[in-house]
Amino acid sequence: xxxxxxxxxxxxxRVLLRLDLNVPLSKKDGTISDETRxxxxxxxxxxxxxxxxxxxxxxxxxxxxxxxxxxxxxEPVAHRLRELLKCDVILLDDCIGxxxxxxxxxxxxxxxxxxxxxxxxxxxxxxxxxxxxxLAHLAxxxxxxxxxxxxxxxxxxxxxxxxxxxxxxxFLIKKELQYLSQLIHKPEHPFVxxxxxxxxxxxxxxxxxxxxxxxxxxxxxxxxYAFLAAKNISIGRSKCEIAGVExxxxxxxxxEQHGIKLLLPEDHIVVYPDKDPDFIHPERxxxxxxxxxxxxxxxxxxxxxxxxxxxxxxxxxxxxxxMGFFEKEKFSKGSExxxxxxxxxxxLKVVGGxxxxxxxxxxxxxxxxxxxxxGGGASLEFLExxxxxxxxxxxxxxx
Numbered sequence: 001x002x003x004x005x006x007x008x009x010x011x012x013x014r015v016l017l018r019l020d021l022n023v024p025l026s027k028k029d030g031t032i033s034d035e036t037r038x039x040x041x042x043x044x045x046x047x048x049x050x051x052x053x054x055x056x057x058x059x060x061x062x063x064x065x066x067x068x069x070x071x072x073x074x075e076p077v078a079h080r081l082r083e084l085l086k087c088d089v090i091l092l093d094d095c096i097g098x099x100x101x102x103x104x105x106x107x108x109x110x111x112x113x114x115x116x117x118x119x120x121x122x123x124x125x126x127x128x129x130x131x132x133x134x135l136a137h138l139a140x141x142x143x144x145x146x147x148x149x150x151x152x153x154x155x156x157x158x159x160x161x162x163x164x165x166x167x168x169x170x171f172l173i174k175k176e177l178q179y180l181s182q183l184i185h186k187p188e189h190p191f192v193x194x195x196x197x198x199x200x201x202x203x204x205x206x207x208x209x210x211x212x213x214x215x216x217x218x219x220x221x222x223x224x225y226a227f228l229a230a231k232n233i234s235i236g237r238s239k240c241e242i243a244g245v246e247x248x249x250x251x252x253x254x255x256e257q258h259g260i261k262l263l264l265p266e267d268h269i270v271v272y273p274d275k276d277p278d279f280i281h282p283e284r285x286x287x288x289x290x291x292x293x294x295x296x297x298x299x300x301x302x303x304x305x306x307x308x309x310x311x312x313x314x315x316x317x318x319x320x321x322x323m324g325f326f327e328k329e330k331f332s333k334g335s336e337x338x339x340x341x342x343x344x345x346x347x348l349k350v351v352g353g354x355x356x357x358x359x360x361x362x363x364x365x366x367x368x369x370x371x372x373x374x375g376g377g378a379s380l381e382f383l384e385x386x387x388x389x390x391x392x393x394x395x396x397x398x399x
Contacts, residue, residue, distance in 0.1 A: 002177075002394045003168035005044060005143050010052040013166070014104065016139035017048055018156050020148035020374060021059035021077045032076050034358060037148065037374050042084060044145045044170030049085070049112065056104050056138055057081075058095060058115040058156055059146070066122025078114050089114055095121070096134040104138050124155050132159030145170025150390030151378040157390040167394055172374065177391075179350050179371040180382050187213055188315035188348065194307075194338065196221025197321025197355060200244035204251065206383040210318070211254050216261040218307050220299050220323035220334060224265050227252065228288060231264075236290035237273060263310045264288070267300030269324065269331060282330050298324030299334035308341040317342055320352040320380065322359045335359045343368025352379040 019041045024033045032038070048055045062072040078091040088111040094100055095115035104113050118124040123131035132155040136142070142164040144150070149157050150173070161167040183191075193214045195203060200223050207217070219227050225235040226244035230252060255262045267286050271279045272294050284300050285291065299307070311317070319342060323334035336359075342349055343365050351360055352373040360366055373379040382388055 002173075002391060004174050005047055005145075005168050005170050008141060008143070008166060008168045010048065010141060012053050013140040014054040014056060014138065015048050015052040015141045015143055016135065016160065016164075017045065017055060017057045017170070018142070018144040018146045018149075018160070019045075019057055019059045020146035021057075021074065022061050022148065023077065025062075025076060030071075030076060032080055034361070035080060036357065036361070036372070038077065038080055038084070040172045040374055041145055041170070044143065044172060045081075045085065045112070047171070048143065049087070049110075052141070054104065054113070054139075056113045056115065058118055058135070060119040060124065060149070060156075061117050062119070064117060064119050066119065066125070068120045072117050072119070074114060074117055081112065081114065085112065087112060092116055096131065101134075101138060118154075118156050125152075127153055127155050127159045129159060131155045132163065136160045136164050139164075141166040141168075143168055143170055144390060144394070145172045146390070147173045147176045147373075147375050148378055150375070150388040151381040153389040158393050161390075161393045162396070169391070169394055173391070175371065176373060176375060176379070179348070180352075180373065180375075180379060182348060183316065183318050183350060184209065184213060184383060184385060190215040190312060190314045191316040191318075192216050192218065192311055192314040194218045194220070194317060194319040194342070195321050196223055196319075196323050196335075197353060198222040198239060199241060200226045200247040200251070201241065202377075203320065203380060204247040206380045207251055208254055209385045210383060211251075211258055211260060214260060216263065216310060217251075217255060218263045218310055220265060220303070220307065220338070221321050223321060224299075225290075225296065227262075227264050228290075234289045234292065236270070236292050236294040236296065238290055238294075238296040261310075263307060265296075265299045265303040266306060267302040268296040269298035269300055269334070270294040270296045279328065279330070297328075298326075298331040304334055304337045307338055311341055311345060314345055314347050316348045317345065318350050318352065318383075319356055322355055326355075326359045326362065332359075332362075336363045339363050339365050339368075352376070352383075 325331040
């Protein structure tokens with residue numbers, strides 16, 4: 001069993017809290033463009049503040065490739081945490097070293113210490129034991145609420161808890177597991193899987209596992225073009241990975257073997273890149289077939305109606321991947337209408353994947369869903385049924 005933070009004795013202890021504060025930053029001014037992960041971490045942060053002697057928060061941000069890069073500094077996160085927590089949050093200039101250790105162990109006060117980006121050190125992603133020991137040396141207890149990195153065997157997510165006897169998980173992970181576990185252990189039927197986004201190959205294993213539980217599958221987004229190509233339907237210049245076509249064939253075969261209904265687009269919203277490079281004149285194609293010089297960027301009205309009807313009286317829905325290029329208004333209708341249809345159902349509704357969560361929030365429909373998973377790749381790997389290293393290590397008996 002995973003121990004959770006409210007089952008841990010934190011009194012008088014220094015707590016190292018691993019969070020997933022890998023928030024998207026605006027390319028224009030470096031400000032936070034979506035603070036979902038910060039907001040979701042607040043309950044665990046507050047609990048640790050109220051019950052522990054000292055709180056030391058750590059996270060990664062972006063892909064700085066093992067070197068210090070101000071573009072990936074956690075300063076914007078520190079600023080937002082100060083506003084939300086209404087207390088001082090001190091961003092340290094590194095995450096390890098004697099100076100950092102002296103600061104967090106001897107400083108007198110109620111501040112929150114935020115270590116600078118863990119991935120400024122290549123040893124983090126290498127799960128280097130010396131790096132893990134330096135991090136562990138900062139605290140007496142370890143808590144992780146970084147569900148989004150629980151599938152990574154990194155120093156801060158695996159190496160540190162492996163050597164710290166007092167360890168557990170936060171409230172966000174507890175919530176994620178509560179809902180995601182239902183999808184593979186006790187879903188109420190009918191259970192509908194809605195899959196979109198780009199890469200079919202990345203989702204092959206979780207979809208294959210979910211085929212054992214779902215009653216029907218709705219396929220949209222760029223993912224759908226791999227399925228159409230696998231059925232020898234022309235997809236024009238639409239985005240489609242070669243590996244995805246083979247993965248699509250595998251999924252279709254498995255679905256047929258299990259008697260699972262699989263719904264694909266019947267019409268498309270397309271552009272002609274050579275004639276319209278800025279994508280400002282979309283057209284509807286009333287056919288599954290896409291012209292050779294066209295690129296599909298959303299599902300059409302016939303498909304929206306078909307998918308909405310396909311949801312039927314579903315009692316469990318897992319949605320991963322938008323239906324089109326929703327970031328641009330001209331290609332957002334498919335995702336928005338499906339989000340409205342899913343949200344209106346009296347069902348367990350779980351959204352997984354950063355793009356899908358962003359789409360739901362863009363349409364201001366987040367209140368219509370039970371869980372907007374912060375996991376992304378972690379939620380998909382969990383649904384493969386093989387467990388996550390960052391959670392398994394919490395269950396191990398300490399040597």
